[in-house]
Amino acid sequence: xxxxxxxxxxxxxxxxxxxxxxxxxxxxxxxxxxxxxxxxxxxxxxxxxxxxxxxxxxxxxxxxxxxxxxxxxxxxxxxxxxxxxxxxxxxxxxxxxxxxxxxxxxxxxxxxxxxxxxxxxxxxxxxxxxxxxxxxxxxxxxxxxxxxxxxxxxxxxxxxxxxxxxxxxxxxxxxxxxxxxxxxxxxxxxxxxxxxxxxxxxxxxxxxxxxxxxxxxxxx
Ligand SMILES: [Zn+2]
Numbered sequence: 001x002x003x004x005x006x007x008x009x010x011x012x013x014x015x016x017x018x019x020x021x022x023x024x025x026x027x028x029x030x031x032x033x034x035x036x037x038x039x040x041x042x043x044x045x046x047x048x049x050x051x052x053x054x055x056x057x058x059x060x061x062x063x064x065x066x067x068x069x070x071x072x073x074x075x076x077x078x079x080x081x082x083x084x085x086x087x088x089x090x091x092x093x094x095x096x097x098x099x100x101x102x103x104x105x106x107x108x109x110x111x112x113x114x115x116x117x118x119x120x121x122x123x124x125x126x127x128x129x130x131x132x133x134x135x136x137x138x139x140x141x142x143x144x145x146x147x148x149x150x151x152x153x154x155x156x157x158x159x160x161x162x163x164x165x166x167x168x169x170x171x172x173x174x175x176x177x178x179x180x181x182x183x184x185x186x187x188x189x190x191x192x193x194x195x196x197x198x199x200x201x202x203x204x205x206x207x208x209x210x211x212x213x214x215x216x217x218x219x220x
Contacts, residue, residue: 001110002028002081002082002110003026003028003082003084003110003111003214004028004081004082004083004102004107004108004109004110004111005022005028005083005084005085005109005110005111005112005113005214006084006085006088006089006095006098006109006111006112006113006188007019007022007084007085007086007113007115008112008113008114008115008181008184008185008188009113009114009115009116009117009199010115010117010122010174010177010178011122011126011170011173011174011177012117012122012125012126012170013115013116013117013121013122013125013199014115014117014125014199014203014206015086015087015115016032016086017203017207018115018206018207018210019032019084019086021207022084022207022210022211023084025211026082026084027082028082028083028084029080029082029083029084030083030084030086031073031083031084031085031086031088032086032087032088033066033086033087033088033090034087036069036070036073036088037051037052037055037061037069039073039076040069040072040073043072043076045072047065047068047069047072048069050065050068051065051066051069063091063093063094063097066088066094067094067097067098067101070088070098070101071101074101074105081107085098089184090180090181090184091180091181091183091184092183092184092186092187094184095184095187095188096187109193111193111195111214112188112193112194112195113194113195113197113210113213113214114185114188114194114195114196114197115197115199115206116196116197116198116199116200117199117200118200119171119174121199121200122170122174123167123170123171123174124141124142125140125142125143126170126173127161127166127167127170128140128141128142128143129161129162130146130150130159130160130161130162131159131160131162132152132154132155132157132159132160133157133158133159133160134152134155134157135152135154135155135157137152137153137154137155139152139159142202143203146159195213195214197209197210197213
């Protein structure tokens with residue numbers, strides 16, 4: 001059975017990093033919502049055009065369009081029996097509809113992982129991005145620290161926090177996530193398929209933990 005995984009977690013929980021590493025390890029594609037839409041748009045079909053209309057206006061893409069795009073993505077290539085969805089499903093309705101779609105194909109989810117991080121961790125990670133105002137080099141206090149604290153490795157300039165990462169914005173993103181996704185989390189929990197992983201761990205440890213959770217879960 002090819003792994004069919006949904007990865008849930010707040011912004012800056014390390015979801016993207018875990019998904020990319022898992023994708024490599026398990027040999028199944030990592031599919032973020034953004035990538036799903038970009039692919040649909042480049043295919044040029046009706047659904048891609050619909051999705052683009054909402055994205056261009058900065059609005060949420062409606063469930064019917066999202067589900068259509070997911071169905072198209074699954075149908076597009078025959079080897080898409082396995083995947084890691086990252087950022088989808090976002091709501092309980094989407095979770096239910098994904099289940100229905102996968103049941104139709106006889107390819108149910110094999111695991112749902114929730115990366116559980118405290119608000120403190122999320123803030124620290126989200127606010128940890130630094131950039132060099134002189135040469136544009138990017139750093140992260142935790143993940144890609146400069147050799148000398150707060151100085152650019154390349155040109156020595158004093159590093160600055162990324163402008164779009166202020167605390168208020170991050171807190172708002174966390175609140176929006178919690179409000180939307182809690183129902184999807186509850187839905188998977190009721191089904192007994194949800195596995196929680198402590199995402200306050202450092203990157204390497206977190207990935208090892210994810211792997212061991214998936215392994216201990218093997219029923220087939
Ligand atoms: Zn620099």
